[in-house]
Structure formats: structure tokens, C-alpha cells
Amino acid sequence: MTQVRIRLISPITTIIVLLTSVLLSRTLMAQTKVLHIGTLLAEPGKAVTKEQTLVLKDDMITHIIDGYQPANTYGEDAELIDLKNRFVMPGLMDMHVHLQFELGPKNDSDSLKMSDQLMAMRSIMYAMRTLEAGFTTVRDAGSSAQEMYALRDAINSGWIDGPRIVAAGGVGITGGHADVSGMNPDLMEFYTGSNICDGPYDCRRATRDAIKYGADLIKITSTGGVLSDRATGTGQQMEMDELKEVVLAAKRMGRKVASHAHQEDGIIAALEAGVDSIEHGSYAGKDSIKLFKKTGAYLVPTLLAGHTVLEMAENSDFMSPAIKEKARKVGKEMQGNIERAYQAGVKIAFGTDSGVSAHGGNAYEAVLMAKAGMSNMDILKSATVSGADLLDMSDKIGTLVVGKQADIIATDSSPLDDIEQLLDIDFVMKDGKVFVNK
Numbered sequence: 239m240t241q242v243r244i245r246l247i248s249p250i251t252t253i254i255v256l257l258t259s260v261l262l263s264r265t266l267m268a269q270t271k272v273l274h275i276g277t278l279l280a281e282p283g284k285a286v287t288k289e290q291t292l293v294l295k296d297d298m299i300t301h302i303i304d305g306y307q308p309a310n311t312y313g314e315d316a317e318l319i320d321l322k323n324r325f326v327m328p329g330l331m332d333m334h335v336h337l338q339f340e341l342g343p344k345n346d347s348d349s350l351k352m353s354d355q356l357m358a359m360r361s362i363m364y365a366m367r368t369l370e371a372g373f374t375t376v377r378d379a380g381s382s383a384q385e386m387y388a389l390r391d392a393i394n395s396g397w398i399d400g401p402r403i404v405a406a407g408g409v410g411i412t413g414g415h416a417d418v419s420g421m422n423p424d425l426m427e428f429y430t431g432s433n434i435c436d437g438p439y440d441c442r443r444a445t446r447d448a449i450k451y452g453a454d455l456i457k458i459t460s461t462g463g464v465l466s467d468r469a470t471g472t473g474q475q476m477e478m479d480e481l482k483e484v485v486l487a488a489k490r491m492g493r494k495v496a497s498h499a500h501q502e503d504g505i506i507a508a509l510e511a512g513v514d515s516i517e518h519g520s521y522a523g524k525d526s527i528k529l530f531k532k533t534g535a536y537l538v539p540t541l542l543a544g545h546t547v548l549e550m551a552e553n554s555d556f557m558s559p560a561i562k563e564k565a566r567k568v569g570k571e572m573q574g575n576i577e578r579a580y581q582a583g584v585k586i587a588f589g590t591d592s593g594v595s596a597h598g599g600n601a602y603e604a605v606l607m608a609k610a611g612m613s614n615m616d617i618l619k620s621a622t623v624s625g626a627d628l629l630d631m632s633d634k635i636g637t638l639v640v641g642k643q644a645d646i647i648a649t650d651s652s653p654l655d656d657i658e659q660l661l662d663i664d665f666v667m668k669d670g671k672v673f674v675n676k
């Protein structure tokens with residue numbers, strides 16, 4: 239009888255003790271920060287305001303008030319952060335990174351020699367470089383999937399620091415851009431994952447597989463790519479029935495689809511299948527621009543990738559002839575085509591393909607976007623408001639308003655006047671925690 243009673247009481251007691259301690263630790267740890275801000279771009283796309291006080295409780299914005307309010311108005315322990323001489327805006331968002339690697343002469347041998355565990359450790363470093371450069375949210379568009387889901391989850395659990403990661407699961411066809419290439423056939427067989435599929439039903443299975451194992455979104459490659467080591471072009475590779483099945487299977491389970499695409503045939507096919515974003519979109523012409531506008535899909539230009547591979551093709555010799563030829567062609571033609579899409583009013587979300595370029599150098603994309611004719615305000619919008627919209631996270635991030643996450647960056651002077659200000663971020667806060675304060 240006694241035993242039974244103990245058994246009955248103890249779970250309830252445990253729950254009460256746990257609840258009390260959670261509540262206590264919440265109250266004890268609730269931290270108020272008061273930011274005095276000289277110039278605030280709270281919502282990119284709208285006007286800036288001057289001399290603002292922004293108050294946070296833990297990771298959330300609780301007040302935004304005109305003028306500089308004394309910190310102790312919000313509690314004795316409230317911490318004051320002086321950004322009176324700064325331009326402050328929401329944390330930047332990069333919709334296309336690969337945190338697992340960085341392209342260079344050693345890229346291939348690294349992935350053969352390093353353990354998955356060691357690669358994961360390196361990804362933590364790349365993730366931190368990205369955060370310190372002012373990018374508080376990134377969409378990883380393809381890495382070793384389990385490694386990226388683990389990194390995402392470890393950061394979300396607060397075990398390690400890093401940007402908020404939205405991680406894609408890749409689905410690709412045999413011999414296509416997402417498949418392994420340019421290796422010993424036995425090795426290629428070994429490395430071919432369950433994400434490689436052929437035909438609509440197999441691709442439906444691969445999509446469901448990716449979601450089962452943790453994908454936040456599905457990344458496909460409707461055309462060939464520059465860095466796959468085969469002279470298979472940069473035109474359409476996935477068939478319409480495969481594209482449609484992937485999109486349908488993803489949508490049924492509440493996942494978006496992003497498609498890598500260079501040539502226009504593959505951009506059009508992916509848009510017709512209903513993808514949510516086109517990555518690179520190097521040869522977006524009149525017909526695809528019409529479709530972008532009809533479907534409301536985003537273009538993620540990744541001009542920095544084109545810029546980087548062109549530079550590498552000209553100035554280094556680690557690329558194979560097949561890669562070099564594609565790099566020269568695509569790298570050169572990317573910029574003019576993006577300019578046309580922008581002028582025509584296609585929705586653009588900021589993305590760099592970092593991993594092709596060095597992690598932490600993400601903001602150089604903004605300089606290239608400006609060269610392609612985008613206004614500075616539209617660039618800032620693409621890296622905040624539009625990124626949040628593409629991720630379906632506009633209720634949490636992308637602007638600095640009451641109730642949203644405290645993802646905040648600051649520069650010396652206004653990137654609306656000089657976009658290169660983004661290359662040197664002086665203050666980075668993610669979820670209310672300060673990572674950079676120069």
C-alpha cells in the first residue's frame with residue numbers, strides 16, 4: 239500500500255517541482271536590455287526613425303519608444319546598450335548557404351579524409367563566422383543532411399551558438415547536379431544517398447524520405463550545375479513529372495521547395511511545377527520572368543557564387559576542365575539577367591551560395607546586387623523582410639517590432655547611403671544575446 243502511494247504521489251510531486259523550478263529560473267533569468275538607437279530601420283522598405291529606445295525581455299522585443307528612455311525605467315537590473323551613433327536594423331538573412339564546406343583546392347580531399355564528426359565541428363566554425371558577419375538566420379541549401387539538422391537543433395536548443403538555421407533536404411536525379419560526380423565509380427556508388435531518385439514515384443519517395451529524416455524544406459536541382467564534375471551542361475535535367483511529384487509530396491507535408499536552376503528551360507519547368515524559389519536563376523529571361531510574377535515565387539540570385547567561380551576559373555587551377563568551362567560561362571552572364579528580373583518586379587530574396595565563396599563574406603552579395611541595379615533599400619529588404627516571407631517566419635523575424643525576436647545588427651553609418659557598410663557590421667545580437675559589439 240505504501241509503495242503504491244509513493245508511486246502515486248511521486249510523479250505529481252516531480253511535475254510540481256519541475257514546474258516551479260522552470261518558473262523560478264524563468265523569472266531569475268529574465269533579462270531586460272534597453273537599446274538607445276540613433277537611427278532605426280525597424281522595417282526595411284519603410285522610413286527610418288531617429289532617437290529610439292528599444293526594450294527587450296530575454297529574446298523578445300517588448301517596447302519601441304520615441305526618444306531615449308532611462309534604462310532603469312524598465313527595472314533596476316536592466317542593461318543599457320548604447321547605439322546612439324549607429325544605424326540599426328533587423329539581422330540579415332541569407333537564403334542560400336552550405337555551412338558544411340568551403341570551395342577551394344582541398345575541398346574534395348577534405349571530404350574524403352575527414353570524419354563526419356570533424357566536418358560537423360568545422361561547420362560550427364563556419365556558422366559562427368556567418369553570425370558574426372551579421373547573418374542571424376540562414377537557409378542551408380544542401381549539406382550532409384543529418385549533420386546540418388544536428389547543427390540546427392543544437393543551436394535551437396542553446397547548446398552551441400550560431401545563426402538560426404533552416405535546413406534543406408536534397409532530392410536529385412541520377413547523374414544530375416545533386417548526385418556525386420568525378421570520382422572512382424566504387425566510391426560514387428558508396429556515396430550515393432537515398433536522396434537520388436529517377437521517375438515520379440521514386441522522387442515522391444525521396445521527398446518523403448527527406449522530410450522523415452528532418453528536412454525543413456526540399457531542395458531540388460531542375461538543371462545542371464557549375465560545380466558538378468561532368469560536362470552535362472547547365473540546362474534542364476529533371477523531368478516535369480519528377481518536378482511535379484516532388485512539389486506535391488512536399489506540399490502535402492507542409493514543406494516548401496527550392497530549385498537550383500541556371501538555364502531558362504529548367505527555371506520555367508520548376509516554376510510550372512510550383513516551386514517556391516529559384517536559386518541562381520542565371521538565365522532568367524522574358525518567359526520565366528512572366529512565370530515568376532504569376533506564381534509569386536522568389537528569385538535567390540547568388541551573384542556572389544557566379545563572381546567567385548569566375549574568379550577561381552581564371553586565377554587557380556584546381557577546377558577540372560568540365561567545371562572551368564561552366565564557371566566561365568555562367569559566372570559572366572549571371573549579373574545582367576538578374577538585373578532584368580529585378581527591373582521587371584520579380585520578388586528577390588538575398589542569397590549567396592556561401593560555401594562556394596568564403597563563409598562570413600556573405601555581405602559582398604549586397605555590393606554585387608547594387609552593381610546589378612538594385613536600390614539599397616530593396617537590397618536590405620531582400621535580406622530581411624523577403625527572407626522571412628520566403629521562410630514563412632514573418633511573424634517572428636525580418637522586422638524589429640514588438641513581439642518579434644531580438645535579431646539586431648548595427649553599422650557605423652547608413653547602408654542606405656553606402657551599401658558597403660554591410661561589409662563591416664559593428665553590432666550583432668541574435669535572440670537577445672550580443673555576439674559582436676565593436
Ligand SMILES: [Zn+2]
Binds near residue numbers: 334335336379380591
Ligand atoms: Zn548552392
